[in-house]
Amino acid sequence: MTQEKKPTWKDAIQLGVIGGVLVLFVSLVGMVQAFDGRYIISETLTLGQLLLFLPPLIVGYISATRTDAQHRVSGILFGSVSGLVTGAILAALLLLGSAINLRAMFINASPELMDILMFGQETLAVATAVLVIGGALLSVLGAVIRLSPPLIRSAILSGVSAVIIMGIMQELLKITFGGRDWYMPIDDFLYEQKGLSWMGVVVTFLLGVAISLWRARSASRPKKTVVKTRSRERQRYVQIGSFVLGAILLLILPQFLGPYPSEILNTVGIYVIMGIGLNIVVGYAGLLDLGYVAFFAIGAYVVGVLTTTGSLATVMWSWWLALPFAVLVSLLAGVILGIPVLKMRGDYLAIVTLGFGEIIRVVALSNWLKPYIGGAQGILQVPKPQIGDFVFKDPEQIFYLVAIGIGIVAFVAFRLRDARVGRAWKALREDEDVAEAMGINLVNTKLLAFATGAAFAGLSGAIFATKLGSIFPHSFNLIVSINVLSLIIVGGIGSIPGVLVGAFMLVGLPELLREFADYRMLMYGALLVVMMLVKPEGFIPEKTHKAELTDRGDVDFDSEIEPIAPAITEI
């Protein structure tokens, strides 16, 4: 933006105000307070405080980014002004919050928040000064980090991130490895009761620095360009070997982790299956489906109705018998939904599918179908699957179910991607009209995408039903669709490894960090916006899609905004 320009006072203050809005936002939305219980560094720094520190730091960093090499000092100076403004805005909140009861309107402007903003100071005046000066100092720090040589800068950033991540992970590590003998000394060394010990801070910081330096070194070394040529047979052996190894690892993983982490993995896994399914619809074929949860619900309800032994019992099949029906019914539902929306493109499709999803939910909730699917009370007592004497009853055993499900689904998705139909999907995504002109049967291709995606969701729903042991219509609201959409977007539209990463980030992390639960959708929303603005191809992008999304510049403006629906412009 203002890369080559000398910064002006106006820019600095503007930046400071943006930082101020950020600190106000995290404070008033309640994040500061919610995260204040989690210590990053024992007795010293909480995650809530960190949230307050970040905006001035970032403001200083950006301020320094805007100045070029000749104006270093002024960069730091302007940065400090921005930080000062940010701090002053926060101080204003403190003063205002102490003087009048903001709580009548802002529910989170509580005495506890004011207490956090005092930063342990006795009097308001001192606390105000601390906030203002602290803001300025933090942004000077941010500016200094930005202006230091790249190697040092990335080392510092990596060290700091390592400290933050290890600080957040304390509880998780404890839950997972708490009982193990080998872990206790590590825990004692790194952590105090709450948060990292100073020793732990130093060690993790150095670890982060080391990782960054090592990466810098290996990046500067020229890459080996020798292509290893293995014989086909050996490749095959390697493949089989790694497959067997992976299978064994998966087999012992839940036993190793224990029930709680396995439960989380199962939740993540269910989302992975859905993600891979939606990835076919959205990622491969480019059809934005916001009602995806409907198929998930159908899969779960079919299993529920067919297997339940509760008051709504019908045929009381075993789960295994009900599973193919669940998948089949979902698949048919996919086709049925697919037929009417065949002629629709882009945003209209998104809204129609959203409508379908809501219709299914409203109907499931209503009294109309209550005798069959239980209305708001749902279906209880869905039995666990069983092979011989082996019952999949605990999270550790359900995990195998989930893992097999992911395996099948990922295999199918991989094979489909490179098959004829996969290429047809991709063509469809790029340009429907051209694809049709090339002889692709739009009807079949689209329906196949919908059907495959729906079948995967049905499978996921079937596993979900038995995992939970009961089905409630509230589990199937729009938020599930949005979650799945977010995770494939974060991971990278069209990329299967991306789905895994996205699911771990968006489903796994919030499960681990309870305080996040309340702010989960807030963050997803922000994440969707930020990803689309900054990195629309996702973290693990698929090649062609990335190319498609980044060549924005040379696209003809007019052809881009051609209306999909016949729109009348007489307004």
Add this chain to the structure above:
Amino acid sequence: MLRNLLKKYDTTDLVMYLIGAVLAALVIYGSYQTLSSGKYSGEVWLDFIIFGLAQGSIYALIALGYTLVYGILFMINFAHGEVFMSGTFTAYFLAIYLDSTGFWNQHPIISILLALVVAVAVSTTIAVVLERIAYRPLRGAPRLVPLITAIGASFFLQYTFRGLYGSGVKTYPDVDALKGSWNIFGIEILKTQAVVIVASVILMVALRFYVQKTKAGRAMRAVAEDKEAAALMGIDVDRVIVNTFALGGASAAAAGIMYALIFKQVNAFMGFIPGIKAFTAAVLGGIGNLPGAMLGGLFLGVVESLGPSLVLDGLGIPAPYQLKDAIAFLMLVLVLIFRPSGIMGENLSEKKA
């Protein structure tokens, strides 16, 4: 003969017409059953229709925002429901403050206007900031990108306001002056509903005038017609787009205050369903078409109000009112499938393409 027919309509068309015919049959059968059973009297039907008109005029005002933005940017501002929510939810705090001082009922007109001012200010700000941060940088990106951004923004705003104002449902204070009903030409109309219908008609006429007659409105239409040509004519396209978002935000805020008068209850998630319904209304009237959006809103409101008792009751579905939202969504799906250009929309796709 048959072959010619089959050539003209492919299988998907046939399937769709079949679905349409079945639905039409169900609607007719259900209505016939209800009407012949004489369960509801004529007055009750009239009440349903008036209530439908009142809620329909709220949908219509929200729909204007969708239609204005779509007319210019060809994007669905998915977060528009949240623009509607933000103003109303914020104005609630002014309303209870005024109520606690007694001013609310001493000067109801001034109070409601004050609440309207606050709501308009907040909604307009949110709409404009949204455009600046989330949509403007993505102009010219593939179509799905701004849509996904809008979905993200929608959820972000919902949960932001939940965080700011709390998750509970808040209840607007009663307006004593609007209690009871008026008797107009022998028809009993609840005062709130009458006020809402009249006020929204006035607003819509004003908006129509603004777009048709003023210079800014003409610039808006020019940009909708052809951005590049408009820019060459010296129109600041960015500015016009900001104007459009602001106008949409303001009318959504007005709709919000009316919503508060009729339904009283507000919370952070109140915008979502009306947002989708208003979008339905916009599509019904032909998206991009201002009078169409108004008529679409009124039509949807009436259908939603009559549908459960008229059709579903006749089909023997218990507690039909629970399925009110399903009817609206079904309308949305049907309109998008069978007549995406809307009831009033003429097909201009050739010209645009």
